[in-house]
Each structure stands twice: as structure tokens, then as C-alpha cells.
Amino acid sequence: MSWTLDKVILSPDSARLFRREELPRRGALFAEIGFGNGDFLVNLASARRDALCVGIEVSLTSLLKAARKVLRGGIDNVKLLNGDGSFLLREFFLPETVEGVFVNFPCPWPKKRHSKRRLINSLFADNLAGALKIGGFFELASDEKWFVDEARGCLLENGALEVEEIQHHLGGPIGTKYEQKWISLGKSIYRLRATKVSFFRTTSIVDWEEVTLDINKEMPKGWRMGKLGFMTNKTGGDDRFKWTFKDAFFGDDETGLLQVITADDGFQQKFYVRVIPRENSVLIKLDDASTVYRTPAVKESFKALAEEIGKL
Numbered sequence: 001m002s003w004t005l006d007k008v009i010l011s012p013d014s015a016r017l018f019r020r021e022e023l024p025r026r027g028a029l030f031a032e033i034g035f036g037n038g039d040f041l042v043n044l045a046s047a048r049r050d051a052l053c054v055g056i057e058v059s060l061t062s063l064l065k066a067a068r069k070v071l072r073g074g075i076d077n078v079k080l081l082n083g084d085g086s087f088l089l090r091e092f093f094l095p096e097t098v099e100g101v102f103v104n105f106p107c108p109w110p111k112k113r114h115s116k117r118r119l120i121n122s123l124f125a126d127n128l129a130g131a132l133k134i135g136g137f138f139e140l141a142s143d144e145k146w147f148v149d150e151a152r153g154c155l156l157e158n159g160a161l162e163v164e165e166i167q168h169h170l171g172g173p174i175g176t177k178y179e180q181k182w183i184s185l186g187k188s189i190y191r192l193r194a195t196k197v198s199f200f201r202t203t204s205i206v207d208w209e210e211v212t213l214d215i216n217k218e219m220p221k222g223w224r225m226g227k228l229g230f231m232t233n234k235t236g237g238d239d240r241f242k243w244t245f246k247d248a249f250f251g252d253d254e255t256g257l258l259q260v261i262t263a264d265d266g267f268q269q270k271f272y273v274r275v276i277p278r279e280n281s282v283l284i285k286l287d288d289a290s291t292v293y294r295t296p297a298v299k300e301s302f303k304a305l306a307e308e309i310g311k312l
């Protein structure tokens with residue numbers, strides 16, 4: 001990533017420092033989840049120069065496009081995070097600090113078999129309520145009435161949120177790309193607003209203090225880096241988290257690289273672990289090109305890899 005984009009996009013590593021050093025010093029905090037082309041976020045940030053506006057997106061293409069827009073506009077109160085909005089609402093923000101959360105035209109995933117992919121569920125409602133300060137609000141806009149109905153039901157399950165009736169009208173103050181698209185096709189727009197009215201907190205699972213994941217494992221007898229290939233498709237974990245080792249690669253520099261996929265409550269991360277032979281040991285470390293949130297699944301995958309290497 002270029003150094004300029006780096007000023008706007010927070011990687012898991014820079015998010016850690018920002019969260020500790022900058023976040024508590026900022027004024028009002030707003031978040032937009034699934035910001036797409038970034039227009040709404042940029043407009044919000046321009047209208048509220050006193051506030052920090054955090055955009056969360058799963059799409060890297062959208063992330064880069066929006067970051068360029070922010071830089072071109074000379075806007076200094078926007079930060080972007082790559083990842084799932086529900087997870088990052090809970091993990092990135094300090095408890096009960098966010099003034100407002102916006103979700104504009106989320107993917108509805110209408111098919112039943114895709115319903116687990118829908119952003120708004122009971123876990124989202126809890127993560128939202130945990131991030132919002134008392135008096136903070138949530139706004140959802142969608143062209144799908146059934147989706148907003150379902151979202152309303154999920155929000156109502158969290159007793160700290162006061163959920164209003166669904167509003168049905170055409171257009172909002174700042175039309176997003178999808179809003180303009182649906183309106184031009186003659187579709188209706190549904191809006192839902194909720195306010196946090198009482199204390200509610202969630203527990204973060206990311207270890208924000210832990211920096212290193214390095215493990216130094218005693219080198220097994222007859223060790224060859226090629227043995228790392230035996231890890232491929234090994235998997236483990238429990239109800240809350242899972243890890244899988246994928247492809248292994250071997251460099252000319254005697255080191256090995258293993259691809260790892262982890263999931264914590266469905267939050268996926270993909271990264272590479274470098275395995276480096278030392279005199280009598282094997283060093284297992286996060287590859288320099290990878291950054292991850294230090295979740296239980298990530299930590300356990302390192303421990304499991306060390307254990308497996310011991311068996312080789």
C-alpha cells in the first residue's frame with residue numbers, strides 16, 4: 001500500500017496503535033458499514049469536520065477507491081477499515097463511544113441458503129449496542145422491506161436499543177449510489193432508526209496488547225522444510241473458532257511459507273506464516289506481508305502449527 005493510502009486505510013497493525021493513541025482523543029465518532037463508493041462517508045465527514053468518520057468495508061476495491069476519494073478531497077477526518085462491519089464495530093471502537101452508525105443499502109442476500117451472510121442479525125445488534133454511546137443512533141436504509149423488517153426484529157432483541165417504526169419514503173438527504181439506482185428504477189426506500197437508551201457492553205476478543213505471535217519451536221530430528229507440506233488441509237478449533245492450514249510454499253532462502261485461514265464466530269482472516277530454520281529450532285512468525293487481528297483463532301493456529309511441527 002502506498003504511504004498516502006496508508007494515511008486513510010488502517011491495517012490491523014495500525015488500527016491497534018490508532019485505537020490506543022488517537023481514538024480516545026477524537027471528538028464525535030461515526031461509522032458507516034459497507035460504504036461502497038464512499039460518497040456518503042465523504043459527505044458526512046465534510047459536514048462534520050469535528051467528528052471522525054470510520055468506514056468499514058469488505059471489498060478491497062471499494063476501500064481503495066474510497067481512500068483515493070478521501071485523499072483527493074483533502075479530507076482528514078476519515079479512516080477506513082477492511083473487514084466485516086459487525087466484527088469491527090465490536091473490536092475497533094472503545095465500548096460505548098460511537099455517536100452514530102449508518103448502514104446504507106446492505107446486500108440483502110434474499111436466498112434462504114445465503115441468509116447467514118446478512119449483515120444484520122442478533123450478534124450485529126449486540127455489537128452495535130456495545131459500540132454506541134447512550135443516546136447514540138443507528139440508521140439503516142434499504143429498498144427491501146422484508147430485509148428492514150427482519151433487521152428491526154433483530155434490533156428489538158437487544159433491550160438497550162429503542163427501535164422506531166419503519167419509515168417509507170423516496171430518497172434521503174444524501175443519495176448513495178445504490179439509493180439513486182433504486183429510485184431511478186421506481187423502487188421504494190425504507191428507513192429504520194434506533195437509539196441506544198441504556199447501558200450495554202460487549203466483550204472484545206482481539207488481543208490489542210499482544211504484538212508478537214512468534215513461537216520458537218525445538219527443531220524435530222530429521223527436520224526438512226519440505227515436511228511443512230504435510231500441514232496442508234489440517235484443520236482444528238471448536239465452536240467459537242477454527243483454523244485451517246492451506247498451501248505450503250518453499251523459498252530459495254530455506255524458509256517455508258504456510259497459508260492459514262482462521263474464523264472467529266464466522267469472522268475470517270487469511271494470512272501467511274513464515275517458518276524459519278535456526279540452529280536448533282524453528283521460528284514460526286507472521287509473514288511480513290500479512291497483518292491480522294490477534295484473535296483466539298489466530299493465536300491457536302500458531303500454537304497448533306508449533307505442536308504439529310514437533311510431531312514431524
Ligand SMILES: C[S@@+](CC[C@H](N)C(=O)[O-])C[C@H]1O[C@@H](n2cnc3c(N)ncnc32)[C@H](O)[C@@H]1O
Nearest residue numbers: 034035036057058059084085104105176177178
Ligand atoms: C449494495 S452495496 C451498497 C453500497 C453503498 N452503501 C451504497 O448505498 O451505494 C453493499 C456494500 O456492503 C459491503 N459489505 C457487504 N457485507 C459487508 C460486511 N459484512 N461488512 C462490511 N461491508 C460489507 C459490500 O462490499 C458493498 O460495498
